[in-house]
Amino acid sequence: MHFDDKIPIYYQIKTHIYHEIITGTLQPGEKLLSVRQLALDVTANVNTVQRALSEMIAAGMIDSKRGKGNFVTMDETKITDLKTQLITEQVARAYQQLHALNLSDEEILTSLKHYMTQRGNVE
Amino acid sequence: MTAGLTLQGVQYRHGMKMILHDVDLTITPGKIIGLLGENGAGKTTLMRLITGSAKGKGTIAINDATVVGDRKQHVSFTEQLRGFARETRVEQVVNFYHDVYGDFDSQRYQDMATFLQIDGSLKLSSLSKGMKEKLIIALTLSRRTDLYLLDEPFSGIDSMSRKRIINSILQWKPDDAIMVISDHYVSEVAAILDEIVVVKDQTIFTHEATDAIREKYDVGIEAYYESLYEKGNDYD
Amino acid sequence: MTSFGRIFKVLTRSKFREANLLLLIQLIAIAVSLVWILITGALSTTSLLQAVSSWAGVTYVVGFYLIARRSEQAYTQDTFRLIPVEETWLYLGNLLSSFVMFFYIMGVEVLLHLAGIGIGWQALRKDLGIHPVDMGPNTPWDIIKIVMLVALLVLIVIVLMWTTITFVHLVVSATSNFLPSASKRLVNFVLYIVVIFLVVRVAAFLIVLFSRVTSSLPTSGGIMDLWWPIGGMVLVIVIESVASVFLLKKWVETVPN
Numbered sequence: 001m002h003f004d005d006k007i008p009i010y011y012q013i014k015t016h017i018y019h020e021i022i023t024g025t026l027q028p029g030e031k032l033l034s035v036r037q038l039a040l041d042v043t044a045n046v047n048t049v050q051r052a053l054s055e056m057i058a059a060g061m062i063d064s065k066r067g068k069g070n071f072v073t074m075d076e077t078k079i080t081d082l083k084t085q086l087i088t089e090q091v092a093r094a095y096q097q098l099h100a101l102n103l104s105d106e107e108i109l110t111s112l113k114h115y116m117t118q119r120g121n122v123e
Numbered sequence: 124m125t126a127g128l129t130l131q132g133v134q135y136r137h138g139m140k141m142i143l144h145d146v147d148l149t150i151t152p153g154k155i156i157g158l159l160g161e162n163g164a165g166k167t168t169l170m171r172l173i174t175g176s177a178k179g180k181g182t183i184a185i186n187d188a189t190v191v192g193d194r195k196q197h198v199s200f201t202e203q204l205r206g207f208a209r210e211t212r213v214e215q216v217v218n219f220y221h222d223v224y225g226d227f228d229s230q231r232y233q234d235m236a237t238f239l240q241i242d243g244s245l246k247l248s249s250l251s252k253g254m255k256e257k258l259i260i261a262l263t264l265s266r267r268t269d270l271y272l273l274d275e276p277f278s279g280i281d282s283m284s285r286k287r288i289i290n291s292i293l294q295w296k297p298d299d300a301i302m303v304i305s306d307h308y309v310s311e312v313a314a315i316l317d318e319i320v321v322v323k324d325q326t327i328f329t330h331e332a333t334d335a336i337r338e339k340y341d342v343g344i345e346a347y348y349e350s351l352y353e354k355g356n357d358y359d
Numbered sequence: 360m361t362s363f364g365r366i367f368k369v370l371t372r373s374k375f376r377e378a379n380l381l382l383l384i385q386l387i388a389i390a391v392s393l394v395w396i397l398i399t400g401a402l403s404t405t406s407l408l409q410a411v412s413s414w415a416g417v418t419y420v421v422g423f424y425l426i427a428r429r430s431e432q433a434y435t436q437d438t439f440r441l442i443p444v445e446e447t448w449l450y451l452g453n454l455l456s457s458f459v460m461f462f463y464i465m466g467v468e469v470l471l472h473l474a475g476i477g478i479g480w481q482a483l484r485k486d487l488g489i490h491p492v493d494m495g496p497n498t499p500w501d502i503i504k505i506v507m508l509v510a511l512l513v514l515i516v517i518v519l520m521w522t523t524i525t526f527v528h529l530v531v532s533a534t535s536n537f538l539p540s541a542s543k544r545l546v547n548f549v550l551y552i553v554v555i556f557l558v559v560r561v562a563a564f565l566i567v568l569f570s571r572v573t574s575s576l577p578t579s580g581g582i583m584d585l586w587w588p589i590g591g592m593v594l595v596i597v598i599e600s601v602a603s604v605f606l607l608k609k610w611v612e613t614v615p616n
Contacts, residue, residue, distance in 0.1 A: 047154065
């Protein structure tokens, strides 16, 4: 995994795993790799991966079962919430950047629509 | 019982010249540390003080072992194999390590040698710089101990091997062991570091967690490190 | 901590390889000498003994030097100094391995001489028959005692030379840590003068001693004179060893990477 050196690594790992959960690469209830294996997988430090996991456990996205490992939450609403949250975050970022260019809400909507038609609106 | 590595009031002179002074440092178990600083800043000296190869003033403890003789048991250093004759074969060096270090894990060495593609039948004199460095890393990491000191482990090594070495470090470091990696070039390893320690102006200039730097200053580790050498940096 | 046995083993192994290489070269030199004698047409049954004797001296000197060089490396190379063992054991293991290695070279030389004597036995007996050795009033037991004593003396002198070389080396290494390079050179210069002076004095003393022992051979009471110098040298060996271990613990650093 390629990291952006400016953003805390634990945060990037967390985001990476959240993406996998939202896109379904990691299914609800699926077991995660061991901490060390995960560290090797993304080429990061075990402590950093542990921190990312702890935050995800605290957020309820990951269930930690003693002696068994870590599992993606079975709670579908949590995953939906997470998805909504990430969408909001992304939209907010795009909105703020466009807003910073002195675009009105109307203009932002128009340019977004325009962009989507330009791309053929296929995704 | 203070676990980890502790340096208190460490000072070192060589030929009347002050090299390091007022070095106080505490590193908790399990951490991977980047020891940064310009060439000649004293990174190697600091490692040599910890191993006991250099003699300075002050207290140095690794998991409570303060006497040099005891400390050696707790530290594995990337020594450059200078004590061996040029015609010594790699496998003879491995045997030597196996004989003198009770914590040397032959199986782990074999795994690493395979992973790093080290040929045991070669003579030391015929190894390229990169191959020798790989051998040294494999030997150093094959001991099961509390503190690993890797002195510029990536010099003369191609990027493919660097990745393999970084993977070896992540894979084989015991959970509670401390690993200190010195380098004057940080970008390659920045992602795997917990903390950085910068040696500058003959002492420890900065000791900070990498993710804290990213969060606090919103910059990369390399940019942060470079900024320490620019006049009037904003991070103090 | 690493055991004394293991330290001794690894320190001996590196010296053993060099000693064997040296002995191999000596055997080649002996073979070449014999071929040369054969070409000049002077080959006889005593040729082997002559060739062995003439090369033995060189082998001892080179062997002594090689062992000393390897031995000193153990004190300044991280390869050895990082081994988790007390400096005292490192020092003793190193000295013992040097001693054993020199003994090994001596053993091989004795075997070579015996082979030479065996082959040339008939001719040698004839020579001895012409010049019978005058034993005087000495019993064979006295002769054995003298030979043993002289052998002991030689070995002690060799150990003394090693401990002295080590001591001087460690003093030089220790002073280089805290002296600026100009005064470092001065200290080294003074030290070399002192060492050369001492070597000359000790050598002169030993030559006098040996000549006295050989001349006083008929009166076996003369042997007793040897005990004092032996005791003195052992004392110096002990003092130098204690000082060397102290230097290792406090000041002697390894060569940086």
